[in-house]
Amino acid sequence: MKIDKGFVLKMSADAGSDAIVRSILDLARNMGLTVVAEGVEDRDTWSRLQRLGCAEAQDYYMARPLPAADVATAVTNIAELALGSAQPAPELLTAI
Numbered sequence: 001m002k003i004d005k006g007f008v009l010k011m012s013a014d015a016g017s018d019a020i021v022r023s024i025l026d027l028a029r030n031m032g033l034t035v036v037a038e039g040v041e042d043r044d045t046w047s048r049l050q051r052l053g054c055a056e057a058q059d060y061y062m063a064r065p066l067p068a069a070d071v072a073t074a075v076t077n078i079a080e081l082a083l084g085s086a087q088p089a090p091e092l093l094t095a096i
Helices: 005-010 015-031 043-051 068-082 090-094
Strands: 036-038 056-058
Touching: 005 015, 005 036, 005 043
Parallel strands: 036 056
Antiparallel strands: none
16 A cells, blocks of 8 residues: 555644554554555655554655666665665765
C-alpha cells in the first residue's frame, strides 16, 4: 500500500494529514500489508514515519533520480539511511 505524497508532505504541519498517515499505517498493519510512503524529502519526515511503523519510503530524501552508473553507490547510501547511520551524500542529492 502506498501513502500519497500529498499527505506525507503535509503531515508535520497539518494535523489532518498526520491523522490520515497514521490511519493508513494502522490499517495496513491490521491487514498485514507493507506500506511505502511517497514524498519523504527530509530526515524529520522519515524519522516520524519510522516511529509510526513505516519501514519503506521513497523520494528525494532517499535519492534524487540518478544515472545508472551511480545506482550502486545510491543503494549503499539508502541502506545506511534506513539504519539511521548516515545522512544523504551531497553528490546523490544533486545528481540528475
